[in-house]
Amino acid sequence: MDELERVDAYWRAANYLSVGQIYLLDNPLLTEPLTPEHIKPRLLGHWGTTPGLNLCFAHLNRVILQREQDMMYVLGPGHGGPAAVAHAWLEGSYSERFPEVTRDLAGMRRLFRQFSFPGGIPSHAAPETPGSIHEGGELGYSLAHAYGAAFDNPRLVVACVIGDGEAETGPLAGSWHANKFLNPRRDGAVLPILHLNGYKIANPTVLARIPESDLLDLMRGYGYRPHVVSGDEPRAVHAQFAQTLDTVFDEIAEGGRPPMIVLRTPKGWTGPETVDGLRVEGTWRAHQVPLGGVRDDDGHRGLLEDWMRSYRPRELFDAEGRPRASVSSMVPAGAYRMSASPHANGGELLRPLSMPDFRDHAVEVKTPGTTFTQPTAVVGALLRDVIAANPRTFRLMGPDEVDSNRLSSVYEVTAKAWNAATDEVDEHLSPDGRVMEVLSEHLCQGWLEGYLLTGRHGLFTCYEAFIHIVDSMFNQHAKWLEAARKIAWRSPVASLTYLLSSHVWRQDHNGFSHQDPGFLDVVMNKKAEVVRVYLPPDANTLLSVTDHCLRSRDYVNVIVAGKQPVLDLWPMEEAITHCARGLGILPWAGTDEGQEPDVVLGCAGDVPTLETLAAAALLREHLPDVRVRVVNVVDLMRLQPPSEHPHGLQDAEFDALFGVDKPVIFNFHGYPWLIHRLVYRRAAHPHFHVRGYREEGTTTTPFDMAMLNDIDRYHLVMDVIDRVPALAAAAAGLRQEMAAERLRARAHTRAHGEDPAHISGWRWPY
């Protein structure tokens, strides 16, 4: 049997196994005629994309065998899950990962039955699928994932099948330009295979319906050398695809402009041509399950049987259900199998970061609350050292915001990855740069996901408000982690860490559109096991938190930290202790002196902490007899009960900090209800009064922003007076004075365009 016949056999075997998964409960090899009992009661899955995916697998295997090419795959149409599973089963890796699903008749029966079946496996490529780093559920991120996987893997080719539906999404459309950020000498190659099967769920696709000259111009415009493979006659397509792949892999080996393939084959190819008089093959009607009612409709069941037999299963599998030599000869050896690629189970390849000592960057704090430092500038120096110590396994992603977020120290040891033209005025651009700056949060997120899932490390820095752009990508990645943690063979990967700066309270240049701290609320909806949120209020706590996050595994860490100068609050060792505890009392700021307080001032976030300290100082000055306790929270998860989150504080500890019946004025960085959500099971909850961002803002001064949202020092003092019953009358004058201070501050700001010096330059008054 010649090579292309064996490719065809492999393809037919994968198609057969795909159809079997969608339809069959039993009788996997059709050893008897199909009866209703053999058919699943609920027919769930997506056939349309599957034969195209299987075709790619078969042909890529030929290349791997021929060239001993290290290759992995990313399937944009991951909803074609049956294809990925069939492929892994044919390659034997499925049985290696799931020994109960043997590569024989019993295993085939189990393989079919479990698909989209309660207690079985999902209908999509998923963490459960060997060889996959890409769910494909949401669509749009395949090419970004593929590039992320290829970075720093110089011998790897990542084949990325992009569906023509997915190609309409913005993130995918923007991903093509990733070739300007890949260095062929240091990185691997990405081979995009744009699969034009012509239809989405219910519509034709744009790229399948524009003139081919436009399509080729588009691909050339994106910087690729396009090659077209097109047809609906298998033999001809096999020949053309094989020849094209030979050319393409030669081109990859030669370097230069990267190739890509346009693959035009019918949707649901080799499936039923027509059903009930309607054309199905080659149309949107093949998208999910092309033949319905197969259990009850003898005619449809007959069509299914004809369809499955059209693959000639007896030629493909022996009587025990094992793939025959014609098929198995197309399976590469060991880790060359794409379904067994160690890159696709990146934790296997993961090596801990070489971590420089963050204490080397400690800010000296002789007297807390008296000196100012830009926290992100300090952590920039730490990141510089991390990059220097890990020159091939760590990348920093930023949507053109690394400098703006004050992390510029990294450019002392590296540059920004850039593989397009340069100009003499440019700074810090190099094909070898470890910093990835592109004005696309989607690309930053997708690259980093791909990079982490293939066993490397990184950090994504972003303006706080605009991280919402990737809410849904975060959701999908968190879900991946949630599922992967339950799969024994999925080794832990490095956490995805966000450093959000240029936050809601300090958007001096921009204003309302740039003010949104709500990403934290999105994050909190995902499982407690995978999410962590930190709000370090000064440079030393930021150093400690960042070190902790970069060492962690299988989490999403969110760090919110300011880039503007803030008060230094803890010497390094105390900062480490504070971060380890996650929250704690600032004894020097309070007046409770270890006794039960009259009021607790809680705070989380740098600007709210500053205002809380200023309020505490005002209270100390004006109401020295009121016992005030100041509690700062760095690790937001500590506020929850341990039943809700592994970091949750025991009730006794929580009560010891916040009391059970004393007013708590909590000044929060984000939307106030998040604190309520976290503490609503606590005894003190009825006494919590939370201040935070309440969607008021514009381009104005920092203190005006605080006042617009009532998180300012004066308002906090007013809150204390309002909440401590004994003060209602006793401090009425002070309350009026505080209200007057607010008016004076606003008047000053509007007259002079800047905050009064006694506010902007405020420090703790020893």
Next chain:
Amino acid sequence: MDELERVDAYWRAANYLSVGQIYLLDNPLLTEPLTPEHIKPRLLGHWGTTPGLNLCFAHLNRVILQREQDMMYVLGPGHGGPAAVAHAWLEGSYSERFPEVTRDLAGMRRLFRQFSFPGGIPSHAAPETPGSIHEGGELGYSLAHAYGAAFDNPRLVVACVIGDGEAETGPLAGSWHANKFLNPRRDGAVLPILHLNGYKIANPTVLARIPESDLLDLMRGYGYRPHVVSGDEPRAVHAQFAQTLDTVFDEIAEGGRPPMIVLRTPKGWTGPETVDGLRVEGTWRAHQVPLGGVRDDDGHRGLLEDWMRSYRPRELFDAEGRPRASVSSMVPAGAYRMSASPHANGGELLRPLSMPDFRDHAVEVKTPGTTFTQPTAVVGALLRDVIAANPRTFRLMGPDEVDSNRLSSVYEVTAKAWNAATDEVDEHLSPDGRVMEVLSEHLCQGWLEGYLLTGRHGLFTCYEAFIHIVDSMFNQHAKWLEAARKIAWRSPVASLTYLLSSHVWRQDHNGFSHQDPGFLDVVMNKKAEVVRVYLPPDANTLLSVTDHCLRSRDYVNVIVAGKQPVLDLWPMEEAITHCARGLGILPWAGTDEGQEPDVVLGCAGDVPTLETLAAAALLREHLPDVRVRVVNVVDLMRLQPPSEHPHGLQDAEFDALFGVDKPVIFNFHGYPWLIHRLVYRRAAHPHFHVRGYREEGTTTTPFDMAMLNDIDRYHLVMDVIDRVPALAAAAAGLRQEMAAERLRARAHTRAHGEDPAHISGWRWPY
């Protein structure tokens, strides 16, 4: 003075006014040498993009004057706010909207002073900016907004300036293909002007650094006729730009392949060439404020003065600060001024929808809880009639999900907009279609925003989980509405209504990646005045809610409704009452008979309501002496106090429904803490026990999904037993039986692949 000299004068005037806004508190016409007191203490804003935007304004005005062309503008680089404001002031529309900012010296002083100043205006184009529908803060959506504005405005040309930074974003990259969805005979034209000034905040841009042949291929690939205007010598650029615009507008008039312009001019053009020995003009250093420290540094202040005087202000403005004829002759008349376009204050043009009577689609409900209907299929028929009755002012947007969400009735009267090739197998495609289907949530959202803000109506239907893709766009639109409501001259526009279906509980074909009800949490972070959330649990309530939403103004409405058959619960008139109240008791389902209940079963969402009813039936059967009240919530906002939301129920009403000390088992569609967040100020809150989605899911049966998250009927009965003290011992046996039912259901599901018939076919047992 010849035309291009006047264009140049207009450009210089706009540039002068832009620089003045960024820098000056006083001395607007430089009638005396600049002193520190004339300079703002905080220099905020973005100069880099501004001269390019001003150049476009000047040249487009020439075209408008010459052709009497109806035109509006969308500025992608909306952070170049000074340009938009300068233009509106030169055109007189700024003074019309803000009479205190006169078009004279005093007004110019005020114009300068207010920019990015406390109590003044934002640094970006914003709702405050006459002529703008586009904030530009986040970047990525300008081209989608422009297309949305052009739809159904056949005489309009929307000029859309796209920055080369923005062009790197995914949503923008995907937006170019919008030309396949625009019908030149019915719609207006979009003229994209890709402004390559070469740099973002701190980096070169991709499109400015690829070979020009690639760039032109890319634009041709997107389906445009590209024209290049390039240079850094004003006179030559003026000539080339004018000639190109003449060609381009001829091409637009002729029809056919749409033109676009690539405009290459230096970033920060005409600003300081070098500052402190570093090149600024034409580099990223010109992005924000090219000259810092101007108050304190005499040298820099001198440079600023030289820079401003380089525009020769005395040639442009008379001694009273009024634009001279050379400038004002470039201002079109009345509504031809882009800054006064009625399209950009769409509420002025808004006409109410002609609303067919939704009661015509009422489902007959003789006995509540006994018949099944697919709610979205019913509302599809209503939307069909809305489309038929409003053939030029309503569009339905969907990311290839209109059919999947069961709204297919709309195709009885219209088609999907499609202006690319067609095939004989296609259905419902036409250049005139009113349904916009593209596999891009970003495009759907952007088009609809553009369409609504220019005075039309629409609805966006989407899978619930994937609406998170546009979280950030929603945020920006909500912020636009929040700000616009405070601006007297901004007339109300039609609300943006989402119909989210294929929701978390019924993702039968897909599974975990498609399960996320968290958009509601994102929505709730925006101001109560602009957000509304509805969870109608049956067809008649969905009809009533949809009618209400389509009539509303200036809101974002979120409707979550299932596409699968659900129990019909209210006859039409009762459904209307229920929706008007927003929540209410289902008397037939409870056993409280108007008395104080022992337990309240609350529910919101179709699947949770079904399970709640089934639990109520079990309780009625097994514990007939327990007084159970069933409360369904359609309008989620009703749960909040009136201090938090205008829909908020008074405490007395809330207490009357939910009690103050009785257990409330609340079964919720989304993440459970949202209910806690809404009710935490209520007396009954300590007694609320909320069930909802807790991030458990896969491809499985509907009842298994309910069980995975403990929202199922059996678990609700167990919850009641656990929460009503008297039942702890008395109903221990029933509790065990319920737990056993769960195990039996799961075993059945895993054996047979479908839910037991007594569950899937359950109806109210009269």
